[in-house]
Amino acid sequence: MTSPKLRNVLSVLRRNLETADIPHALIGAMALSFYGIPRYTADIDMLSDHRYKPPILQIMAELGFDCFQDTEVFAQFDSEMGVYGKVDFMFVATAEGRTILERAVLIEDELLGENPVVQPTDYAVLKLMAIANNPDRKNHDTADLEAMFKSVAAGLLDSAFDPVEIHHLRRFAERFQVSEELEALLPLLDAG
Secondary structure, three states, rough: OOHHHHHHHHHHHHHHHOEEEEEEEEHHHHHHHOOOOOOOOEEEEEEEEEHHHHHHHHHHHOOOOOEEEOOOOEEEEEHHHHOEHHHHHHHHOHHHHHHHHOEEEEEEEEEOEEEEEHHHHHHHHHHHHHHHHHHHHHHHHHHHHHHHHHHHHOOOOOOOOOOOOOHHHHHHHHOOHHHHHHHHHHHHHHHO
């Protein structure tokens, strides 16, 4: 997917979700791009509230996307012949998950346009949860956390983002039983 096409798809998604008053924010590789870590990806990963899943399914269908996986927590979409690329939604159903959405920040990026993006602390929480839930992806998720922590240490984050809340990360790491993995990464925050 080329940058203008990706920017257009992001813009169309944002416009439709905002028109329907659906809270949403970028996560995954797209969020990393907004944290100063450009990464090529053809997928768009978004976070939204589970209560808005039915209208999201309808909006995506109206935009020409087919839902090829629909679970309690995820919905994955692709367009016919991959014209618009893949879009994955992760749905939150807890007060903590909704807080992640509320804390998201609207950030302008030269290539990707203006989009709501989860806070770096919340991105890290989601990655820690992913490490706990799917050990097969541990290396991938750990690499994403390493890149994000290095970006924070290098001062690459937009000033609209809040500082990384280490105590918050430690609380969730303990809850997800991945404290050892987090502690191995935390020195990277001071490496700048």
